[in-house]
Amino acid sequence: LCPSRELCAQVGLQTYELFGGNIRQEYKPDDRGSLFNFRGPRGARIVGLLDTDDLERSDVLKCCDVVVATPELAADLYERDVEFFDDLKVVCIDESDLLLKQEKLRPSLEAMLLDRDSAKRRHLLVGASLGKDSMERAMTTGLVESPVLVTASGFRDFEVDSDPLAKVDSVPMVPDGLVHRILPVDRWQALANMVRLLRTNIQEWEDAGGFKSGTPRPRAV
16 A cells, blocks of 8 residues: 555556566656556566556456555445455555554545454554654554564564564664655645755765765665
8 A cells, every 4th residue: 555646556567577577668757558458477467556457457456466556546446346355465655654644544444454363464564754653553453463673784673572663763774874854845846856865965075075084875765
């Protein structure tokens, strides 16, 4: 699950590549069916639900292995076909702190996430800003039970701690050398602010000696 249509497309493409697919050979940006035709060398099919029209492709959905969708479209699909989710093995929620901050989840989305046998399905919460507050709500609602925190430097099993979430905020959530910043700005200012920030970072890097400093040139993702 991804919070936006754009992120769904990005994650769908990346997932296809992780399965061994080559988007440079098969992906056509102007072809709406491209996201439905991803079949890696291992025979896995990745389906992207990017708008309501995609819900009509029941023939494709029935034979897919990975579905990438927004929470709203996943809830729409759940309302149409509950049985589709019977064999669900893993639910991965990207930018999960955004979902967990919502006061009230859509009933069908809540049912899809919480009506499960935890022995048969795993929930993965992804996010660079996922902290103690978000994890507490995830455990309170039953979204996760015994959390294991996985980062670029390893993992930590909190099940053995008396207070499982006490140290979540102290664990680095991004790899060394990366900086994760949140800049609250109006939507129309987002691109300009990102460019301004990148220019500042590059100037600081050049002042420090550039490549001679031994650090890579700053990049923004």
